[in-house]
Amino acid sequence: MIDKKALYTISQGVYLLSTVDPATGRAVGRVVDAVSQVASGDPKRVSVACMKEGFTSKVLLESKHFALTTLAVDAPMALIEAFGYQSSETVDKFLGWELAADAAGTPYVKDGAIALMCCDVFDVLDMGSHWLFLGDVVEAAVFSKAEPMTYAGYRAMKAAAKAAKAEDKPAAPASGGKSKWRCMICGFEIEVDGDELPADFTCPRCGVGRDLFQRV
Template structure:
């Protein structure tokens, strides 16, 4: 089977958030979609290993923020490559709270949807939640980001817990990053930096310390590639 065929499918990029008595959590997905109009229902598949998945199950409700093309890699990295049990993802994020008490991201968001879970399907690695929309609002007129835009324009990568993650491609990329690369010859007036192959974060620095970790997704130096700025 040619898994590249899946790349022809069109997706958006969304931040799913939820809250229970103990924790507010959020993660980035590309699997949010409308499934019916009357009643208005949506679906989202979330990896069981994501903290957000457990919080949605506990609370029975979730929010979905539609990210725009202006969304920063810092915002995407915060919700897509960090865990909610180790980081308060909302601390440095603009958000509002819906009528159910769920926080939802408002910065770089085109719209948001509040949904109550009415059904769930165990898909093995993921749980598919079906939710009835109880509130929705347009937040900006900016263009919504597609998954293709995230990869081709933003240079973003797919986290291992994502539904569209492809192990062979990511493993090859990691191996290439780990292999010592020839450093570009010094050129007057040229600036160099390092780009994280996991989340796309870029730091301007001649050399990375051996113990350097990405401030967004926390991967080590071996996952950075030297680039010309």
């Protein structure tokens, strides 16, 4: 028996992968979480598992170069929706975001990015459902010390947003005019007087803002 939830316990981050279609010169990209560092010497190497379905993987087989940005814990959900829930085949996902380009001229989105890793693909392995792209890191930079988003944190945020939508209004305060809140990213809990967290509240453990707190 294979309980696929066991695989959800593998810690992964959330990244944007972009590349340029050599046939058209157009930038394409997708959200990926299946990223690993596979060699730390010289060269440093990463692997990215890309579903064969969709557009970016087809382009990457030809372009053989990608830019990978690590998303911050508070990266805009709209960015993940834009790059993770539609296809570059029909949509220009880069429209409306702040862009920069790596040394090879591959555009990447600056919004929500805390680091950049650019890779030349040196091998591609067939995994069945996915292509496993193996890349030499040829350029890398850190933009911010903010915490990276984790795939588990992303799933928790999605679940909380769905639950909030299902409820018409938030639950009543726990007791005596107090309310208890839990950070959707790191699980930190806090009880405060009244119905709301202060407007400038940030998680003392992981630093995210009050938008990522859910009433317990």
